[in-house]
Amino acid sequence: MIRRLALILPLAAFVIFVIIAIGGLGQPQTRQIESRLVGEPVPDFVLEPMSDARPGLSSADLKSGEPVLVNLFGSWCLPCRIEAPQLDRLAEAGATIHAVAIRDEPAAVADFLSRYGDPFAHIGMDPRGRMQIEFGATGVPETYLIDGDGIIRGQWIGEVRENDVAEILAAMEALR
């Protein structure tokens, strides 16, 4: 019986792949903005700075009275390079963006910033990826919108795209 099952297993695995692929094709480029943590206050945390030149990030920084963005990124992550120009545009439009560098080295982050642009106010180093769990993130990059009282108001999963910029700015304006 077990032998029989072992023979069918590859077929079963492939059928699952096909089902998933059909699901993926059905909704190829749609993006949902949903999070279990939206509406919850940010958890308490303090992250080390990457260098003396720029402060690290703590939960106190997020309760500034103004809405801010928190970008979870990694210098090793390809989509993070793709979203860099969009983050620059957000910063130019006056948005405050803080960053959490996930499982990263200060030198690698510095290099990433010199190459792909540096729109960040504070950067916290998160060498073990703890903030991913605290923010309920599934991967990198993710961008969170925090209001002046430190409540998470929005979440953008994956790289910020061209057409997200206006949406994010509008959402920030609405919170002021």
Added chain:
Amino acid sequence: MLAELAHFSLWIAAALALAQALGGEVELRRAGERKALGLLVPAAWAQALLCTLSFGILIWLFAVSDFSVELVASNSHTDKPFLYKLTGAWANHEGSMLLWVAVLAIFGGAAAWRGTALGPRFRVRLIQAMGGISLGFYTYLLVSSNPFLRLDPAPLEGNGLNPLLQDPGLAFHPPLLYVGYVGLSATFAFAIAALIERQVTPAWARAVRPWVLTAWSFLTAGILLGSFWAYYELGWGGWWFWDPVENASLMPWLAATALFHSVGVLATRGSLKNWTILLAVIAFSLSMMGTFIVRSGLLTSVHAFAVDPERGLFLLVLLGIYIGGALTLYAVRASTVAESAPFRPVSREGALVMNNLILSAILGVVFMGTMYPVALEALAGERVSVGPPYYNTALLPLLLVLLLLMAAGPFLKWRQASLKAVGTRLIPALVVGAVLAAVAAAFGMRGVLALVGVALAGWLGAASVMIVAGPKARRLSASSAGTAISHLGVAIMALGIAISSAGSEERTFPLRPGETASIAGFGVRLDGVRPIAGPNYTSLGGQVSIACGDDIFTLRPERRAFVAPMQVTTETDILALLSGNLYAVLGEGGADGRWQVRLHWQPLVALIWIGGMIGALGGAVAAAAGGKRRARERREARA
């Protein structure tokens, strides 16, 4: 006229493929296998000829820049250098799919010609299976990706080729990769024929081995070329990014690697029948899935291919038929394939089983990493990226164990080996590994993992050299020599990976012309930046002087702005020394007259590709050896 002729040839070829798959069955029942072969073999050859003709015409259309053909108009330009006009033929979706079916048809013709070792009935099944595979891809090409559509009126000028693709490395990366991918179709057809005819025998394993090795060698070369291109063209300083498209080519490679190791066990001991067949099915299935993933836009990747869900669905249906069909056949038939007695862990076959277990585990890790984002997006609508930290953590221990065992495998005897005897013979390799690690440490290399990597590379390299240069080298079979060469290649590659990753140094300097900096013991000076006019681009060319001891070298990294289509690319310039590569990238110029000059020192990084190419060469040697041995067997059978 030519485009129509090529298009028509494809339809005829498709009809021939249909005749092979279905007509072969009718003829087999009506007139027997000899008569059927009289029909099938010429059909397979004609198919190969027609496809070659069709692809040849496409290249010609690109060569003469015939913009009345839509594909040429949208992917070429009269200003393009001639070489890239030609390679433009396959640097697009339709053309690359035509290349795919052409290679498939050529392999079909070759299989019809050479697949004689297992009797006429098996040969009929083989040609039928190849025809069946081809048929689906003809349908796809002709219905949804016709490369010969005309434009009326014809435009005076074309759109140009993505400038990133205007590079010799990338020009020949897809054809090599496709020969590898599609070569595995022959293996797949062998597996189908074996399941239908219940001929999963050692003779089958011997017959399929050169096909696997040939495909594997091309696949290896293709992957290496792609990695080399990414290294010096993209300018990111890495040679492997765990990008989904890279993984799509790595997965069939892993399956093929596991396959020819398990084929060895089946050929010699008559064991691992089900497993080998399954690997043969999976290897080509992963090739097709790779193509599907890349072409359907299911995964976002740095390889920006045109995304088309409709084509994706079409390919998915094809996959469902082929892979689903093959796996169903496997589920039904494999249970009836009798297995022979189990074997001992310390033996050649035991080592090969370990190899298969580790390679399967690696394959599993890569598969999970690649598919998890797809699954998550389909089920939860979330997009994530699985990055190198996952792969490095999961794969490193597996790779280290693999290197450790690989050295011992070829020294083990079939059936039962003595651990003690092998241990004694391998003492020199142990010494070489330890000495190499000590030397690396003396040169200032730090990090336990890197040193372990160096030691294992030395251990494997020495063990492989001992086989080719040892006392029994004279009596060495060409296939054992192939194994040793490939393993040596892996050792060299591992050495390159360990040293370059432990010793690499990267800095970005904002420099005004005339200013200096230093990295890894080299003095660096930005001499100046000036505009350059290229054939179809304009460029800002930097000149960077590198002082190394008493020598001065000049590097000329560029930022090229292409006009058609509009795009800026960075051209790195690499100073290749025996001790490593120093490469320079010219970044943005600031308003204050400073240029971002990025320099990256990677010691001995070239060993990665040199080792890889030696590995591919070993595969080719073993494939040729199989051919010679079979020719001898045929002669002896006749005598």
